[in-house]
Amino acid sequence: MAIRPAGTLYRGKVGMWSWVLHRISGVGIFFFLLVHVLDTALVRVSPEAYNIVIESYKTPVVGLAELGLVGAILFHGLNGLRVIAIDFWSKGTKYQAIMFWIVIAITVLAVAAFTPLHLARVFSH
């Protein structure tokens, strides 16, 4: 039977999944950023043009998607700090798994706190 390497930083377990999530969240944020620079540029066209487009950000469907966007940004930013800690902190690799769960915990808690606030605004608009 082949030997299965396990418990290394990147293969299986949270080391690999944090890498996968970092890529997916990064790509998602990148494409939103392209759209967001363009929609903000409409302030240079006219107040009407900007207001019409920004109204779509306040609709229920986009409002729900914004929760995913905020979650992706929180995860990507915090996990990026974790990656830096792994690279530069002598104990980084030792604590990489627990740091991953701290990143997940803060992301989930922050999104949970933001959700009722944001949805109340979106659905009352």
Place this chain on the structure above:
Amino acid sequence: MMSVIIETPAKPRTRKQANLEKYGWLFMRISGPLLVVLVFTHLVVNLVVGDGIKAIDFAFVAGKWADPFWQVWDLAMLWLALIHGTNGMRTIVNDYTEKTKVRLALGTTLWAVCGLLILLGTLVIFTFDPCPAGANPDLLASFCPAQ
């Protein structure tokens, strides 16, 4: 039984000159924490405090960009986020493309889009008039004379 043999490089790297890939790696780690501060604050100011997303309209943006502090803040965010994001996309493209032509075409497209959006965003921030003449006064910020 599986064993892994790592060959000794025939020609180890001895080059001491500038290494773009190294500076790219370093840029991600310098811009990253800066973006955490810039973007997280952007989210709190625009989506959490006050009325959050409900309050965002032309007058809201005018109120922020009438202040040089937020102009510089958003300018830094624009440049760092686009370069950070484009360099990340380049890394992903390099990982998954096999043909050199495809890799070069995607890389060129990414940097061209990055450059255009940085140029557009920078021009917008610095040529923006919070109180444009002839605009509907109802849509302008309270500090505008037309209001």
